[in-house]
Amino acid sequence: MSGENDAPAMPDTMRAVVCHGPLEYRLESVPVPVPGPGEALVKVEAVGICASDLKCFHGAAKFWGDESRPAWAETDVVPGHEFVGTVVELDGEAAQRWGIVVGDRVVSEQIVPCRQCRYCLDGKYWMCQRHDIYGFKRRTPGAMAEFMLFPRDALVHKISADVPPAHAAFAEPLSCALHAVERADIHFGDVVVVAGCGPIGLGMVAGAKSKNPELVIALDLAPDKLDLALECGADLVIDIGSEDAVERVRALTDGYGADVYLEATGHPSAVGQGLNLLRKLGTYVEYSVFGSDVTVDWSIISDDKELDVRGAHLGPHCWPAAIRMIESGRLPMDEICSHQLPLAEFEKGLELVDSGKESIKVSLIP
Ligand SMILES: [Zn+2]
Ligand SMILES: [Zn+2]
Missing domain, CATH: 3.90.180.10 (Medium-chain alcohol dehydrogenases, catalytic domain)
Incomplete structure (x- = not known):
C-alpha cells in the first residue's frame, strides 16, 4: 500500500x-x-x-x-x-x-x-x-x-x-455525447441538427461544432437551454415550441433537409421529427433512453429516404477528448x-x- x-x-x-x-x-x-x-x-x-x-x-x-x-x-x-x-x-x-x-x-x-x-x-x-x-x-x-x-x-x-x-x-456524459457525434460521421458541408439541449445534447452540440460542419442547429423547448446551446457552439437554435423545426430546416437547406440528426431528448415525438427533417440518404443517430415505446412510419427509412439509422451507447474511445474539452474551459461548465x-x-x-x-x-x- x-x-x-x-x-x-x-x-x-x-x-x-x-x-x-x-x-x-x-x-x-x-x-x-x-x-x-x-x-x-x-x-x-x-x-x-x-x-x-x-x-x-x-x-x-x-x-x-x-x-x-x-x-x-x-x-x-x-x-x-x-x-x-x-x-x-x-x-x-x-x-x-x-x-x-x-x-x-x-x-x-x-x-x-x-x-x-x-x-x-x-x-x-x-x-x-x-x-x-x-x-x-x-x-x-x-x-x-x-x-x-x-x-x-x-x-x-x-x-x-x-x-x-x-x-x-x-466527463462521463460528455464522452457519451462525443461518441454519438463520432457515430454520425460528420463531413465539412453537413447541416447537423441536435435535438434536445440537456447534458447530452449540449455535449453533442460542442462535439459536432468541433467537427466543423456547415451548420450546427440545436432544438429545444426551453429558451435558456437554447442560449446554452449557442454558448456550446450552435450556429443556430430553433425553439420547437414556437417554430416548425422541419419547415425551418428545409428552408435552410434548399428544401432538401439536414444531413445529420442527433437525437438526445428521450421524447418519442423527436424520432418522427428527425426522420422528417433529414434529407434523403441522411444519417440519424439515436442516443436517448426512452420511457415508452416509439411508433413511426418505417417506410421513411426505406422507401422514402434510404436513411442510415445508427444507435449510440456509452463513450468508447472518447474519454481523453471529453476530459481535454472540460479542462480547456471552452464549455460553459458552471451553467451546464x-x-x-x-x-x-x-x-x-x-x-x-x-x-x-x-x-x-x-x-x-x-
Ligand atoms: Zn449517465
Ligand atoms: Zn466483455
Whole structure:
C-alpha cells in the first residue's frame, strides 16, 4: 500500500445511497470497501445523476422484471456511474497498470469490461456481453457513496485537480455525447441538427461544432437551454415550441433537409421529427433512453429516404477528448453543472432531474 505513512486513518463505515428496488433508495451506513490485489480505493468527490438513474429509480420494465430485456439493475447496489474521485489506496500493480498514485484525481469509464467476450476481444468493449456498469450491478457498486472501488478491469483516466468536482464528473456524459457525434460521421458541408439541449445534447452540440460542419442547429423547448446551446457552439437554435423545426430546416437547406440528426431528448415525438427533417440518404443517430415505446412510419427509412439509422451507447474511445474539452474551459461548465447537492439530498436531486425544467446536470457531493 502506498501513502501508508502520511494517510489519515481510514474510517470503517461510510454513507452510501443503496438501491433496494423501485422507489426504494435509502441513505445508509455501510462498510468502506477494502481494495483487493490490483484494485484502487477512491474517495468520491462528485457524482452526476443521469436519466438512466431516474429510469432505474422509477422501476422501468427494462430494469425490473421484463424478462425480454436485459436486467441492467440489481438490488442492494450503490447507484452512480458519472463520477470523479481521489485515489486513497492502491497497490503497486494497480499503480503501474493505470499510471496513477495516491492523491491523483481520477475518473473511470462507466463500463468495466470483462475483457473475455467476443466484443471485448474485438476492441468493442462498450458492448461487453457481461455489461458491468457502475451503479447497476452488485459486482460494480457505484459512486453515490463516500468511497468506491475501481476493479482491476476498470478503464481509468486522470483529470486535472483544477477543475471543480461536478465539472470533472461531467466527463462521463460528455464522452457519451462525443461518441454519438463520432457515430454520425460528420463531413465539412453537413447541416447537423441536435435535438434536445440537456447534458447530452449540449455535449453533442460542442462535439459536432468541433467537427466543423456547415451548420450546427440545436432544438429545444426551453429558451435558456437554447442560449446554452449557442454558448456550446450552435450556429443556430430553433425553439420547437414556437417554430416548425422541419419547415425551418428545409428552408435552410434548399428544401432538401439536414444531413445529420442527433437525437438526445428521450421524447418519442423527436424520432418522427428527425426522420422528417433529414434529407434523403441522411444519417440519424439515436442516443436517448426512452420511457415508452416509439411508433413511426418505417417506410421513411426505406422507401422514402434510404436513411442510415445508427444507435449510440456509452463513450468508447472518447474519454481523453471529453476530459481535454472540460479542462480547456471552452464549455460553459458552471451553467451546464447547474445543481450540486449533498449526498443526503439524493431524492431532491432525482426530483430535479425528473422535472427537467430548471436543471441541466444535477450532481451529488458526498
Ligand atoms: Zn449517465
Ligand atoms: Zn466483455
